Amino acid sequence: MKNLSLYFSAALLAICFIFSGCQNSQTPQSVEQNGEQQELNLEDTKMIKQLFDEALTSRETYSLLDHLCNNIGHRLSGSAGAAKAVEWTEQVMNEYGFDKVYKQDVMVPNWKRGEKEVARIVGSSSGELTVLALGMSVATPAEGLTAEVVEVQSLEDVESLGEENIKGKIVFYNRATDQRHIRTGAAYGGAVDQRSAGPSTAAKYGAVGVVIRSVGTAFDDVPHTGVTSYQDSIPKIPAAALGYQSADRLTEALKQNPNTRLFLKMTCQTLEDAPSHNVIGELTGSEFPDEIITIGGHLDSWDVGHGAHDDGAGCMQSIQVLRLFKKLDIKPKRTIRAVMFMNEENGTRGGLKYAELAEKNNENHLIALESDAGAFSPRGFGVTAEDATIEKFRSWLPHFDRNTITFIKKGGGGVDINPLRNTLGTPTIGFNPDSQRMFDLHHSPNDVFSTVHPREIELGTASIAGLIYMIDKYGL
Template identity: 55%
Template sequence: MKLKLLLSFSILLTASISQAQDSLTIRKIYDEALVNGQAYDNLHYLCKNIGQRISGSANAQKAVDWSKKLMDSYGFDHVFLQEVMVPHWVRGDKEVAKIIDGDKEIAVPIVALGMSVATPKEGITAEVIEVQSLAELKTLGESVIKGKIVFFNRPFDPRFIETGRAYGTAGDQRFAGPAEAAKYGAVGAIVRSLTEIIDDYPHTGTTRYGDIKIPAAAISTKGANLLSSMLKLKKLPAVKFYFKQNCEQLPDVLSYNVIAELKGTENPNKFITVGGHLDSWDLAEGANDDGTGVMQSLEVLRILKTIGYHPKNSIRAVFFMNEENGDKGGEKYAELAAKNKEEHIAAIETDEGGFTPRGFGFTGLSAAALKNVKQNWKPLLEPYDADKLIAGGGGTDIEPLRTAVPSIILIGYLPDSQRYFDLHHTAKDVFENVNKRELELGSAAMASLIYLIDQHGF
């Protein structure tokens, strides 16, 4: 009995010492991020000296070159590029659109959807059919839709507290709507911007085509509300819509994932990855989508190195290329991980903006393992308000790793979501809309989680 009591006491004492050490290390991580953080200055350079970074563009290559040079300057154990072929879609001259009501013409803001085809040089003018869902297309049929512009006007559902869920439930009209409308003979597609905010900033984003391609654009939410109200009021003659866009798909271009690594002292061929995507849409600077993500990922490595932490497993910061319109960077990273027989323990994606940290979502953890994570790590993260630890998480860039490394745990960084879709894929996604302290807190939260995974596993 005494032996059992001594053993139990020893286990509790060891656990208590470990928790105390973890707490001290996490405090060091936060102190370094908040006092000496460099993510904000690095983001400023990326946004203001390079700017938009759509895949295949000259600016995307400038971002690759600068990112590698920046990583080299920190003296990490290994910095390298991964070659990847990416699509090269260009927007061309600014889009033009107007609602035509008899002799009355009202200009409205639109932007071409990524990967869309152009209109004819003179533009397209046609009657409009408003729908709320893809299923409604089938109900209406070709006899109603053929020769017309389909207007997808399903708004965000404001009841979701996590706004990413609203994006998910509204997103099919942008991803798949134009291709579905084309099947019924539509000559064009206009999609309500994927946001709850009502303003005149249209939100771009990728659309995916089938065999038939028709021009597709996003309309601002104010423009969508106006068009919808006019369609409801006007019977004959029908309200028409005109739009003109000049986008073009060019041949694929060689680009790169940019990777920095701290070598593991015990398990150098076991990896914990943290990353975001270096590319952005072309309407602004790609500050929150996803400049914040890549700069936070790099900051994780810088912090750990600066405080003198020597990881057991190798830790990588990955700047993925081509998340926005193809995910070729994520696919290539997973392909090479499998080819090189790398054992990936976990991967964290940060692609929801540089807002206040809330916590992390986990995919691949058993219920028992998630319970253990909550029990042991929540008290350590709670003082920093980053202790929301839930089932379900990941991201577009790291998702291919599930096939390449089935045992991997995918993790999504969860910042506060209330403002992200006000800016997402718009001309408002600029450096000025990033808060320095929120960005630093996010870097520290991810560095802390990686430290805990590296020390304790799952």
């Protein structure tokens, strides 16, 4: 009910603007939030509305993402696509006339998928399974690998089965994402240990390979890749993800015949680390140029699909926040950076380098925001900061239309900006769009431009711009 009255007050404010200019826009307006009266500066509501208007009518986030996806394509670290994306985003930010545009050198892992992978249930006419090698996986022997399969639901299952049941076999991690989570990030988080730690856990007991049920939320047969982390002290075994329906077929085959064997062939390779870059555009602060606000996404993606939601969208939104400020002649008090981080997917080298240089150069980072949850309709922000800061941000909610930003929750950041928090103690913000479709597409060949809705991505851009506008103006 409190929320209702809050929205009602905000709606009244908006009506005021539209119909009469009945308030002098400089006059603070009092609204009720959490049972307390809060003063809202109508000038801010008006500016945030203008940010939305400009984003929705220009559609420039969407146009940039179109180019990134359809002219450059996917961008795995060390690939030609990643190098082109670095060059192009630098050019775009220069053309927009940002105050500074530059790159940071960073060496990145250089993993190549190789030929199309094969996974087949041996001796079954319908045994061909859809499959993608996990990122950083080693190859199978050149002729492929055939072994019996042992199906498990968890890392703990492998520990309790032990060497006598695991040795010489392919371990099949089959725990699906839990559909009961409303925010699908939690469903993903609850299943992803099979992908990240599954291969080394199985190898510890002598497994020769690993397949997992893709960590996704769609019930289709499109496999989802993603990084796996080998432990150095344990032999590295080939690891791959099966499409959801393929995982069902393998389970069925094992029910019919517990001695079912799987053929797996993958030709992946990890080459020497390759040179790459973070790309940075800046608007220099007019009053506190040494106080930095970072807005970022990651420019690298997996090597399937376009990396449209993950995370072309976040990069294009970061660039557009700066463009919106310029277009509306907002002169930020503090320095605002759009950062295209490199190598979030399989190493976080860009995020680590950014934090390392921030520390080395004695930079003063006020706060950092990352958009890496897709180009979907905005819902809210997660914030890791002092409670008073979170409360302050909450007091700004009435500036936003109720169909955009509805919450500021405690706890949030991003893989690329968390190193800044760990190194300098910088507060962090994660942008939280609607999550229902993200893990249907994430890390899969379906993460393509055609799945992005132009209004949804622009609403996200404007929401981020609105919050950054307020932070720049009022501080934490």
